[in-house]
């Protein structure tokens with residue numbers, strides 16, 4: 001595999017500035033102390049990714065425990081209390097300890113590289129964000145040794161405040177929200193300031209890579225909505241321990257108030273988990289179709305549009321509560337309106353692929369899988385935005401199917417695409433393509449086996465959050481298929497984990513730009529040095545690396561003529 005930036009290229013592109021590197025970076029301690037004290041955005045990114053993958057395995061085992069319990073009717077593997085606890089751990093883990101921090105990891109590592117910066121704007125705060133996240137995760141899982149929470153990832157009252165819940169698991173859940181919330185808000189401020197102030201010369205807003213655009217939109221949502229849930233769970237904490245009565249109807253509080261506050265955060269949260277996925281898909285498709293992205297501006301603007309609209313739709317999670325018709329109609333229409341900017345993206349992605357010279361490599365497999373499955377999840381989303389339909393399927397497996405289409409086929413597929421795309425930059429080595437494709441197909445069919453059939457389970461009335469069902473329900477076969485699918489999916493994820501563990505040491509070594517990427521992270525070495533760049537090339541288009549390759553080709557041709 002030829003490297004796109006051969007030795008000596010730097011002289012062609014820009015004048016070297018050796019003194020900058022020397023002042024920008026202080027020597028870090030070696031070994032584990034170096035990792036503990038690091039403020040290097042790349043190391044912090046790796047810490048995030050490794051920790052979040054570890055939690056992913058834990059959340060996956062929890063999912064498989066639930067699916068094993070549900071494989072056959074009247075199964076006794078888990079009792080109701082344990083089922084509820086595992087359900088709560090799984091949902092909370094996947095949202096707060098897996099998907100959000102996975103994106104934080106990729107954002108940390110790649111935003112500065114993509115904009116040609118030497119670090120994040122606030123490197124120490126950046127480290128603080130990571131440690132707050134880890135503290136939140138450890139504290140939350142500490143509850144397993146006392147009383148794990150069992151009120152679901154939404155912690156609705158009265159399950160969370162009422163007299164029904166023994167033990168202090170919900171307090172652990174509350175502190176998890178606080179700690180990971182602080183982590184995310186600080187991270188969002190950091191990303192925003194970095195992108196706003198540290199872009200390479202020539203990189204106007206109209207040339208910002210689309211992954212960075214998506215993170216900027218995500219950061220806005222984080223800053224506007226996480227404080228709301230932090231406030232809500234603080235009120236819950238005082239309800240639980242200090243005699244206030246915000247949410248308990250027994251003493252005049254409002255349980256629905258909690259639902260409004262929760263979902264004002266909860267719906268944007270879904271987009272907090274999916275926008276970076278949109279960003280990475282917009283990076284991967286043009287590289288593997290060997291064509292510029294179609295509709296750069298439309299894709300960038302639609303991210304911001306989604307961020308805005310996502311804050312106007314929260315009550316579609318509350319269609320089964322008493323709301324007036326005009327409110328129902330408003331939230332139905334606003335929810336459907338989100339399909340417009342999302343559809344804009346999907347059409348632009350398809351147009352990018354159209355007549356491209358397609359290179360079928362693993363990142364593109366996952367990106368294509370994302371396109372197909374996420375679109376299906378979007379379609380069921382529009383269906384349940386229709387409130388009379390939602391009232392029929394509310395709290396059934398149709399909903400479980402819908403949100404796993406968005407979260408697993410959406411966020412997790414895109415994480416896989418990002419991993420296979422950027423692994424060579426992070427390590428200097430390729431992940432195995434054959435293991436990658438095997439992992440993709442297992443995840444793809446495992447996913448469909450698990451979740452496609454759950455739509456039908458939901459339509460035939462199986463409620464969500466039940467720990468078992470009777471043999472006369474008629475749900476056995478579908479549940480069994482779903483469980484088998486989940487194991488195939490789980491093994492598919494393990495194949496990628498093994499691929500990473502193997503390839504970190506033994507993967508094929510590649511140069512700095514194995515895919516012929518478009519953005520600046522491919523300009524520096526793999527892995528990048530602590531200061532990222534010795535020289536920062538000027539940016540003249542949305543595809544600076546393509547320009548640089550063209551310049552090199554021209555310079556080489558000129559050199560051959562003389």
Ligand code: HEM
Nearest residue numbers: 063066067087091094095152153154407408464465466486
């Ligand atoms: C990898 C395969 C996965 C499987 C097999 C799986 C399976 C399950 C199961 C069996 C439930 C319980 C449904 C119920 O009883 O109502 C559940 C709930 C849930 N899952 Fe997953 N899941 C997976 C991945 C994910 C991922 C990646 C996310 C990402 C955010 C996620 C988020 C959730 C949430 C939020 C809930 C709801 C929890 C609640 O009702 O409080 N899951 N999942």
Ligand SMILES: [Cu+2]
Nearest residue numbers: 267270316317
């Ligand atoms: Cu929603």
